[in-house]
Amino acid sequence: MEPGHRSRRSRRDVVVDSxxxxxxxLYGLLGFAGYGGDLHPADRVPDWLxxxxxxxxxxxxxxxWWRRSHPVTVALGVTLVSVFSVSAVGALVVxxxxxxxxRPFPRAAAITLLAMVLSLPWVVLVPIDAGGSIVTMVTIVVMLSACLAWGTAIRSRRSLVERLREDVRRERQTHEERLTAARVEERRRIAREMHDVxxxxxxxxxxxxGALAYRTERAEAGRAAPLEAAEVGSAMRVIxxxxxxxxxxxxDILDVLRSGDLVGEGAGEEDRSAPPPRLDDLSRLVREAVDVGERVVFDLDLPESHRxxxxxxxxxxxxxxEGLTNAxxxxxxxxxxxxAAGGPGxxxxxxxxxxxxxxxVALELPGAGVGLAGLAERVRLDGGRLEHGPARGRFRLVATLPWPTEETGSERPGDATRNEHRKVT
Incomplete structure (x- = not known):
């Protein structure tokens, strides 16, 4: 379908056509009136014509009325009539x-050129002298060329509007696809969060x-003292x-998954009732690991007033x-x-x-490697990098995360050079 063509005539189309x-x-009557005003010599045209x-x-x-649906036919018909009819000039312009x-420019230019050529007999026969013929011919060429240029400009504008509308539709579709992809990625993040937690x-x-079962088995075999009630109670409270x-x-994670709107609306981890974990919560995390018997040395070297x-x-x-869990x-x-060390900038x-x-290990928990893969993706999305693997008899998990200067918090007087240095063993 050609740009601008519509199968049904709208109210605006009816008004414009009218x-x-x-x-x-009016233009045709004005042109015909030129015979009576000596603009066109009537004695050189037969009365019947x-x-x-x-x-x-x-x-x-x-x-x-059919210029929209059949523009070529209408233009050719009016062009043929305009060979002998001055009153058809107004219809010819439209x-x-x-x-x-x-219609495309080559077709319109060809018919416009045909109209100019077919006007030559009238230009040669009707005006009195050669000067009048030249003026009339120049007027016709300028007028018909202006019609061609005006129509081409209208077509170009309509094509531009259609392209812009198509671009808007495509951009909306792309935006929806991006939102869908972002929601999927956020759900993947939450799946990794579930694994980590x-x-x-x-x-x-x-x-x-395992510790309770081990102590109980040793007590039953007579190789260790039976567990005291306080020890059992303490272990059960931890469990x-x-x-x-x-x-x-x-x-909390399932609440976010059920929300159905994880991106762009303020939903997500920040809206939960429990505060999200931060760097200051690492001490608590280490203490929990130490309480269950894990040997941990913790060193936090960060500016006190910046995070x-x-x-x-x-x-x-x-x-x-994840590192403590894997250990x-x-x-x-x-x-x-x-x-954990670093600073702004x-x-x-x-x-x-x-x-x-x-x-x-004899009783190894399943899922080895899954957590590290999800962790690597999480670090990559934050703009950092994650390295892990054995080196010199140790397994090292090293993450480097960005900390731009503009993300630093406010400083208190005298705290610019103070560091927080804590160690838990």
């Missing part, structure tokens, strides 16, 4: 302009439950608290959490060294390392 028809009638000229005016103006507006808590439960935390954190953006803090927390799984009993570097085990 006005153009009135214009063609004058009446035939006027008789074709209604037909040419009526044909303009027909040629419409032709250029609704639940694996950490479940490893704590596994360690406590109960961690189980409750697993359920609470899983419930990176919350997303980076959450990622740093998950890195330490409990694959190197139980090994000492784990956790360091530099980078935040998180290192979790432990001695490699001598052999495979």
């Amino acid at each position: 006005l153009l028809t009135v214009f063609a009638v 004058l009446w035939l000229d006027l008789a074709f005016l209604p037909a040419c103006c009526a044909a303009l 027909a040629l302009t419409s032709l250029a507006a609704y 639940i694996a950490h808590r479940m490893s704590l439960l596994s360690v406590h439950a 109960r608290d961690n189980a409750h935390r697993v359920l609470d954190e899983l419930g 990176p953006r919350e997303q980076v803090q959450r990622t740093a927390y998950r890195i330490v959490q 409990r799984k694959h190197a139980p009993g090994a000492r784990v060294v956790v360091t 530099q980078e935040l570097v998180i290192v979790v390392s432990n001695v490699l085990p001598m052999g495979l």
